[in-house]
Amino acid sequence: MKNTIKSLATLFLVTAMTWGPISAFAASVSKSDEAKVLRFYLVRHGQTYSNIKEMTIGGGGNAQLTQKGRYDASSLGLGLADVSFIAGYSSTLGRAYETANQILRGRNMPVTQIENLKDISWGDAEGGRIDDLTSKFGHSGNDFEFYFGKFNDPSFKSPVNAENMYQFSERFEGALKQIASQHQGQSGNILVTAHSSMAFYLQKYRGDKPLSGLSNTSVSVLELKDGKFSLVDFNNTEYLKSGYAKEKQLPPLDITLVINPMTILSKAGVMEGTSDSDFTAQGIKANQQLNSDLKNTHFIAAYSSELGRGYKTAEAVLAGHKQTLIKDENLNEMFLGHWEAEKITTIKASDSQAAKDLFSADRVIHFLSPDDGENGDIAAFRLDSLLSKIGYQYEFSKGNVAVFTHPLIVKAFLNKRVPDYRLPDSDGVQVIKLQYKNEAFNVKDVKVIK
Template sequence: MKKLIKLIGLTAILTASLAQTVAADVNIYFTRHGKTMFNNVHRAQGWSDTPLTKPGIEVAEQLGRGLKDVDFISVYSSDSGRARQTARIVLESKGETKLNINEMEGLRETCFGDFEGDLDPNMWNPAAQHLGYESDKALMADLAKGKVTLKKMMDAIKAVEKSGQAEDYNAVKTRMQASLKAIAKSAQEQGGGNVLVVSHGMAIMAMVEEMLDRPITSGLGNASVTKIRYTDDGKFIVESLGDMSYVEKGKASK
């Protein structure tokens, strides 16, 4: 009888431990902000900031509706206005009223230094030429073919930027991954669950590029979702990159 009681007790402990292990998994939904004024007029927008356009607001609303069935335990955004605005709209559109938005500097977009606010070609053409391309179009064509890495492109911007303020790939990757780890561990301490993070396209790509088993061949769409699972043994697994299905679901639900 005593052996049976011990066996039952051991089974209960193992079951509870297994439940805690499963619960400790964290699903992080990284999304890019909605379309902004600078996106619309094709100007470099890193640490500089402009508000969402009408289509940018609409796509954030669509994302919120598409995420309606996903329960989040916490929400984060960069301290840029466009990310904060997107996070607020997503929460409102999915009917979430209890969660506060936690801002983190580490989630900012890449700093482009004296290219900030300039026309995109005025940044990308010098970067392309630094890498031996005739133009930004030729550079982007090779990106689409997987012949040039995001790292090389970001480091080229850093190399040709004159003020010394632009960030290179490693700088962005390091702070983004540090933010990712802090967010994941905080959620894990709460028992696991889903976390929403609103950040920026190039920064998200720099964060995950080395986690992927394939090259990144295009930018991330506004309000796209990059889903990362943080396991109980401390591993990050990228489950999707630039997923627009939540936006499409939100469009269909209106």
């Protein structure tokens, strides 16, 4: 009996020892043989100006996104925040590429452009209008099968010599297969931004359902498994709606716009454009005070002009913050031509319209230089461009961006973007609390430190 028990125990032990490795091997085989699945999130680009004007612009041209188009693309990015992408692709047309970059903001993911993802070509009708086609052929430009045929009809001849649906579908699927080949052995989600003509290709996976278009910034999901495509989702706008809701809950980006304090030239009543000078004792004291006031402010980025009074203000104010300072010429003061380093009283005495505009807080943008200086609208444009770029880059970040610049260019910028606000003259450090959201700027607060 003891021998029997011993034998059974030995058998159980051997079985237990061998069963573990066998199970692990079986699991590993199962895991390695598991089919890889790629999901293509196919997004139509945001609204364009040609969409508004109902133009027939396809693969032969581009149209810029409207402000709504950019806002929707950015909102869609928020709506897709919980979707982890392994790669991002777009057509080579700007409207699709910009949409992809808006969606992927903050993900540090490049967008690869592929020619065969381009919109279907309208042929002879490129650049026209839908109404023109209706008048000429008696069929609306939205009667797609009249102009493009069907996805399964390779012999269709378009009345406007457009690319037919079959040709488009073949090249579009070829592009998807090209993308898939770059991700062999991977499973995951891939963003692809393209055009409304994706609906023509996707029709082959929709069974008997009638041909339907795609809304701007809608999402369709195509799954590739075992070498076969299947449609999982079509023309979904819920991601966009979710993004709208998330966007409304986001606070605006805070930009601390700092204007340099009194310098030796400004104290002497001399006009400083790109001319430069050191701070007065009062100016140095003002910078030190602002450093103390902002010591607990979390800055995620800092920019300054290349002029000494700009970057020296930044260095003094940011001392102790350990923040890398980025110098940018677009923050430099306006160049005033032969009025550079001129006595302010002399300029005002000219009683010219240019002088009146330059010294009026609400008219700097209208300043026209009397010689080779910079006009106010040009200065406003370059500061606006840089601040908008900063806003776009950091809009979804937590923290504050510090920007150090000069009075005239700031007044010109405010005339352009916040026209109801007037920035008064001051000989101290002016600190403007600027807020940015959805491409709009707002002045939250202004204080002066002397």
